[in-house]
Amino acid sequence: MKYKRILLKLSGEALMGSQQYGLDQEMLLHYAKEIKSVVEQGVQVAVVLGGGNIYRGISSEKTGVDRVQGDYMGMLATVINCMALQSVLEHQGVQTRLQSAIEMKAVAEPFIRRRAIRHLEKGRVVLFGAGTGNPYFTTDTAATLRAIEIEADVILKGTKVDGIYSDDPYKVTDAVKYTTITFAEVFEKNLKIMDMTAFTLCNENKLPIIVFDIHTPGNLLRIVQGEPLGTLVKF
Numbered sequence: 001m002k003y004k005r006i007l008l009k010l011s012g013e014a015l016m017g018s019q020q021y022g023l024d025q026e027m028l029l030h031y032a033k034e035i036k037s038v039v040e041q042g043v044q045v046a047v048v049l050g051g052g053n054i055y056r057g058i059s060s061e062k063t064g065v066d067r068v069q070g071d072y073m074g075m076l077a078t079v080i081n082c083m084a085l086q087s088v089l090e091h092q093g094v095q096t097r098l099q100s101a102i103e104m105k106a107v108a109e110p111f112i113r114r115r116a117i118r119h120l121e122k123g124r125v126v127l128f129g130a131g132t133g134n135p136y137f138t139t140d141t142a143a144t145l146r147a148i149e150i151e152a153d154v155i156l157k158g159t160k161v162d163g164i165y166s167d168d169p170y171k172v173t174d175a176v177k178y179t180t181i182t183f184a185e186v187f188e189k190n191l192k193i194m195d196m197t198a199f200t201l202c203n204e205n206k207l208p209i210i211v212f213d214i215h216t217p218g219n220l221l222r223i224v225q226g227e228p229l230g231t232l233v234k235f
Contacts, residue, residue, distance in 0.1 A: 001038075001041055001042065001043050001224050001225060001226075002224060002225060002226035003043065003153040003154050003223075003224045004042075004043065004044060004153055005043070005044040005045075005046075005120060005150065005151065005152050005153050006038070006043060006044070006045055006046070006152055006153060006154055006155075006156050006224060007046045007047075007048065007143055007146060007147035007150070007152040007154070007155045007156070008035070008045060008046070008047045008048070008156050008158060008220070009047075009048050009139070009140065009143040009155060009156065009157045009158065010031060010047065010048070010049050010050070010158050010214065011049075011050045011052060011158075011159065012049055012050035012051045012052040012053040012054065012077065012078065012081055012139075013050065013052040013053055014027060014053075014158075014159075014160065014214070014215075015027050015028065015031075015049070015053045015081060015084075016053045021053060021054070022053060022054070023053065023081070023084050025088075028084055028085055028088045029088055030215070030217070031085060031088075031214070032085065032088040032089045032091075032092050032094070033092065033217070034214065034217070034218075034219070034220040034221070035047070035089060035094065035125060035220070036089070036092050036093070036094050037218070037220065037221045038220055038221050038224050039094055039123065039125060041221070041224070041225075042123075043224050044120040044121070044123070045120075045125045045126075046116070046120065046125070046126045046127075046128060046146060046147070046150055046152065047082075047085065047125060047126070047127045047128065048078075048127075048128050048139055048142055048143035048146060049078055049081040049082055049085065049127070049129070049139070050078060050081070050139045051074045051075070051076075051077030051078040051080070051081060051139070052074075052077075053077075053081070054077035054080060054081070055070075055073050055074050055076075055077040056070075056074060067135065067136070068135040068136075071131075071135035071136060071137075072102075072135060074131070075101070075102060075129075075130040075131045075133070076102075076130070078129050078130055078131060078139060079098075079100055079102075079104070079107070079108065079129035079130050081129075082098050082100075082108075082127040082128075082129040083098065083107060083108075083129075085127060086098050086127055089125060094125055095122075095123065095124040095125070096124055096125045096126070096127060097109060097116075097119045097124050097125075097126050097127070098126075098127045098129060099111045099112070099115075099116055099126060099127070099128055099129065100128075100129045100130045101128070101129070101130040101131060101132055101133030101134075101142070102130040102133050108129060111128065111133075111146075113149050113150065116128075116146075116149075116150055117150055117151075120150065126150075128142065128143075128146045132145060137197065138194075138195045138197075138198065140194040140195050140197075140198035141194075141195060141197045141198040141201070143155060143157075143198065144194070144197075144198040144199075144201045144202055144207070145201065147207060148201065148205050148207060152207070153208075154207070154208050154209070154210060155202065155207060155208070155209045155210070156209075156210050156212065156220070156223060157193070157194070157209060157210070157211045157212070158212060158213075158214025158220070159211060159212070159213065159214065160213065160214075160215055161211070161213060162177070162212065162213040162216075162229075162230060163177050163178065163179070163211055163212065163213075163229075163230045163231035164177070164178050164181060164186075164191060164193060164211050164231035164233070165177050165178070166178070166189070166191075177231070178231050179228065179231060179232070180231065180232045180233075180234060181231060181232075181233055181234075182233070182234055182235065183199070183202070183203040183233060183234070183235050186199070186233060193209065193211060193233065194209070202233075203235060206235045208232060208233060208234050208235070209232075209233040210223060210229075210230050210231065210232050210233070211230050211231045211233070212229050212230025212231075213229075213230065
């Protein structure tokens with residue numbers, strides 16, 4: 001395996017599948033099977049899920065909920081998603097641990113860096129819920145922070161698109177796909193991969209990012225085996 005320890009970032013919106021909101025069981029099962037396929041090869045896997053399929057804090061002010069309160073609600077949504085994926089993974093025979101940045105003893109461990117690393121070393125999938133535990137930070141930032149803390153080899157950002165393009169490939173037919181790109185080029189071209197806080201953290205800590213299509217079965221395993229899928233952002 002090219003990568004021994006990975007941080008997999010998945011969007012909450014993707015968990016909706018074809019639904020308007022909530023959790024699609026087929027998507028959960030697909031994610032679980034993809035993760036299981038790399039765990040069986042000895043790869044250590046940590047996961048950060050978004051919560052946009054349930055609640056997006058950034059849009060909460062439109063409904064009269066203030067931003068800070070909305071962000072905390074969004075963090076709780078990520079825990080719900082983590083609990084769902086945890087359950088499906090365990091039905092697939094994969095050992096897991098859920099750690100939350102907001103203390104909730106009945107459903108999750110508190111985030112403790114050394115404990116998380118020990119779980120990974122024992123072959124357990126560690127799901128990080130509740131973002132960073134602070135408002136105004138996205139789950140992209142949480143994923144980057146946790147990846148740095150656990151000393152992951154790479155962040156794998158699973159999306160519905162097969163990489164990074166010069167423009168939105170769904171809107172611009174002649175958008176150019178990048179196979180590899182540097183952090184400096186991303187800044188220069190103003191490409192939207194992650195929010196700026198997350199992206200800057202990756203750049204400063206020399207943590208590579210691979211953006212890839214998570215919806216195609218087998219892609220996650222191919223990437224950790226070293227196949228050049230998606231787009232690699234390197235320093």
